[in-house]
Amino acid sequence: xxxxxxxxxxxxxxxxxxxxxxxxxxxxxxxxxxxxxxxxxxxxxxxxxxxxxxxxxxxxxxxxxxxxxxxxxxxxxxxxxxxxxxxxxxxxx
Numbered sequence: 001x002x003x004x005x006x007x008x009x010x011x012x013x014x015x016x017x018x019x020x021x022x023x024x025x026x027x028x029x030x031x032x033x034x035x036x037x038x039x040x041x042x043x044x045x046x047x048x049x050x051x052x053x054x055x056x057x058x059x060x061x062x063x064x065x066x067x068x069x070x071x072x073x074x075x076x077x078x079x080x081x082x083x084x085x086x087x088x089x090x091x092x093x
Contacts, residue, residue, distance in 0.1 A: 007016065
């Protein structure tokens with residue numbers, strides 16, 4: 001007989017609660033990921049992504065200044081990359 005049935009039947013028969021068939025289990029409430037780790041990752045993304053954008057803009061400016069403009073392949077790559085970044089940013093809105 002399961003412990004729950006024994007508990008209910010004993011209470012109904014005698015009026016006393018018999019929880020002898022239940023055992024104590026240790027509970028661990030430690031989270032897998034702490035909030036400090038989440039905050040550090042979020043702060044890193046909030047600082048890192050704009051920094052990456054500024055660096056890439058500076059590199060593009062330097063390339064256009066030295067070579068005149070983007071070529072066919074580089075221009076196609078930049079347009080494709082723009083679409084990927086735009087779609088990723090649209091997911092967060």
